Amino acid sequence: MDGQPRIMGFYPTRFVEAETPEKAEDLAVRQIRGDDKLRKTVINDKSDPPMIYAEEIEMLETFEGIKLPGTGYTFFYDDETRGKA
Numbered sequence: 001m002d003g004q005p006r007i008m009g010f011y012p013t014r015f016v017e018a019e020t021p022e023k024a025e026d027l028a029v030r031q032i033r034g035d036d037k038l039r040k041t042v043i044n045d046k047s048d049p050p051m052i053y054a055e056e057i058e059m060l061e062t063f064e065g066i067k068l069p070g071t072g073y074t075f076f077y078d079d080e081t082r083g084k085a
Contacts, residue, residue: 005043006077007078008075008076008077008078009075009076009077009078010073010074010075010076011055011073011074011076012028012032012070012072012073012074013070013072014028014031014032014070015060015063015066015068015070016028016031017063021054021057021059024054024057025053025054025057028054029052029053029054031070032052033052038073
């Protein structure tokens with residue numbers, strides 16, 4: 001942010017088809033981890049990889065009207081890491 005490295009969190013929205021919420025989380029996390037653009041922005045040391053998990057899972061009856069697979073991220077400063085590099 002602002003040309004300076006910062007510790008931040010992010011929210012993505014992803015749509016997957018799965019039999020259980022656990023499988024849906026796994027598929028969504030795989031999509032995010034496979035995002036080359038996101039991977040290029042991460043500067044964590046290999047001993048401190050980013051934590052990615054589902055905070056909320058919502059079941060939909062249909063994907064009608066939804067652009068799949070979902071892209072983009074909303075980044076935020078965590079209160080504990082605000083402004084830290």
